[in-house]
Amino acid sequence: MRIEHDLIGDYELPATSLWGVHTARAVDNFHISGVPIGHYRNLIRALGLTKAAAARVNAAIGGLDKDKAHFIELAALEVAEGKLDKYFVVDAIQGGAGTSTNMNTNEVIANRALELMGKTPGDYKVIHPLNDVNRSQSTNDVYPTALRLALIFEIELLDQSLSELRDSYQRKADEFSDILKMARTQLQDAVPITLGQEFQAFAVSTSKDTARLHELIPLLSEVNLGGTAVGTELNTPKGYTKKVVAELSKLSGIKLESAHDLVEATQSSGVLVTYSSVLKRIAVKQSKIASDLRLLSSGPRAGFNEINLPEKQAGSSIMPGKVNPVIPEVINQIAFTVIGNDLTVTMAAESGQLQLNAFEPIMARSILMSITYLRNGFATFTKNCVDGITANTDILQQTVENSIGLVTVLSPQLGYENATKVAKYARKQNCSVRQAVVDLELMTEADFDAALGDLVSIAKRAR
Numbered sequence: 001m002r003i004e005h006d007l008i009g010d011y012e013l014p015a016t017s018l019w020g021v022h023t024a025r026a027v028d029n030f031h032i033s034g035v036p037i038g039h040y041r042n043l044i045r046a047l048g049l050t051k052a053a054a055a056r057v058n059a060a061i062g063g064l065d066k067d068k069a070h071f072i073e074l075a076a077l078e079v080a081e082g083k084l085d086k087y088f089v090v091d092a093i094q095g096g097a098g099t100s101t102n103m104n105t106n107e108v109i110a111n112r113a114l115e116l117m118g119k120t121p122g123d124y125k126v127i128h129p130l131n132d133v134n135r136s137q138s139t140n141d142v143y144p145t146a147l148r149l150a151l152i153f154e155i156e157l158l159d160q161s162l163s164e165l166r167d168s169y170q171r172k173a174d175e176f177s178d179i180l181k182m183a184r185t186q187l188q189d190a191v192p193i194t195l196g197q198e199f200q201a202f203a204v205s206t207s208k209d210t211a212r213l214h215e216l217i218p219l220l221s222e223v224n225l226g227g228t229a230v231g232t233e234l235n236t237p238k239g240y241t242k243k244v245v246a247e248l249s250k251l252s253g254i255k256l257e258s259a260h261d262l263v264e265a266t267q268s269s270g271v272l273v274t275y276s277s278v279l280k281r282i283a284v285k286q287s288k289i290a291s292d293l294r295l296l297s298s299g300p301r302a303g304f305n306e307i308n309l310p311e312k313q314a315g316s317s318i319m320p321g322k323v324n325p326v327i328p329e330v331i332n333q334i335a336f337t338v339i340g341n342d343l344t345v346t347m348a349a350e351s352g353q354l355q356l357n358a359f360e361p362i363m364a365r366s367i368l369m370s371i372t373y374l375r376n377g378f379a380t381f382t383k384n385c386v387d388g389i390t391a392n393t394d395i396l397q398q399t400v401e402n403s404i405g406l407v408t409v410l411s412p413q414l415g416y417e418n419a420t421k422v423a424k425y426a427r428k429q430n431c432s433v434r435q436a437v438v439d440l441e442l443m444t445e446a447d448f449d450a451a452l453g454d455l456v457s458i459a460k461r462a463r
Contacts, residue, residue, distance in 0.1 A: 041082060161379050
């Protein structure tokens with residue numbers, strides 16, 4: 001064992017532990033979610049890159065011994081690469097504006113750097129977590145910067161999952177391009193469209209959300225690194241701020257910029273509110289689509305039964321043969337969670353007082369949870385639902401021919417008065433529109449079929 005000391009007093013740790021007293025106290029204090037920060041790979045990656053950039057710049061401008069900086073950088077890059085994730089043990093939900101996360105990072109990097117030098121963990125006279133690893137930094141600029149960088153990395157992953165879902169919708173749009181059906185407005189019969197047009201709308205809607213995601217990147221790329229405690233650049237060498245942001249850009253491959261006003265950037269969480277609201281938009285729209293698919297596949301005998309969803313598992317412990325739309329249902333539940341997380345982010349952003357928002361950890365946890373749920377949810381939605389959807393063409397044709405709404409399409413050919421006669425006749429006789437126009441000698445069956453064919457051609461031109 002080894003003894004470490006902080007302002008609270010002594011703390012006994014395993015001799016080989018890569019975290020120290022500050023991390024240990026945070027672990028003791030925050031038994032909250034049961035999810036450690038090491039669970040969030042891109043956040044740890046971003047923290048490692050931020051510390052590596054700081055070590056490089058501190059060495060370059062004389063703020064840190066070059067030999068120390070070299071080993072700190074090596075350890076920090078191991079953190080970025082994911083080699084030390086298991087040592088990031090602080091709970092994701094924590095008080096202190098991210099201080100516990102920053103302390104955990106400093107201590108892991110310091111002790112790993114000591115190991116790389118052939119020294120013993122805890123030998124802080126050689127490399128100190130705060131004096132050396134945290135040189136020219138504060139939690140208040142490191143944590144927000146790393147979080148924003150992590151969220152840029154996350155966009156790439158979410159975009160991939162969302163784009164695959166969009167492509168699946170598009171394949172279905174192409175497959176169903178010749179299949180006529182009745183559109184519905186306010187759950188009432190409207191006018192014919194193709195099933196392909198319905199899925200095309202899903203694809204276009206999803207494409208718009210991938211665009212909204214990428215609009216976040218310039219907002220996230222403005223960081224307050226170098227601002228230290230409140231944005232005044234306290235305890236940083238001259239020229240450090242500009243250089244460290246440039247170095248982090250180089251290491252991460254993301255073009256970052258120093259915020260025009262570091263004081264404002266240190267206290268504002270506006271970009272996190274915007275990010276969360278985009279996630280909510282995505283969740284709400286896909287949940288709406290999931291609900292549409294549930295409705296269109298409802299039945300199979302007593303519902304719409306226009307499409308078939310892949311059968312993935314038994315739906316009931318008491319009703320043999322019942323299959324439920326479980327994949328769309330999980331998308332709905334993910335959306336409910338994302339909407340709740342967005343409210344958490346909103347309240348946390350509003351509640352930050354004066355020069356710092358102390359609640360970025362819960363914003364980080366909420367946003368990263370939403371992204372994880374959406375990314376994984378869309379993957380299963382694509383693979384286990386949308387890719388396998390089939391159309392019930394006979395039922396779709398029957399609903400088109402039986403719907404009184406079809407007379408709207410025939411009105412230009414028949415005239416308004418004759419179209420009205422067809423509607424009245426079909427209702428009174430409880431027959432199809434096809435039968436009504438033939439019985440009233442207004443069209444032949446061949447003419448009627450040609451009119452329906454024209455609808456498909458019009459739909460294809462519209463695409």
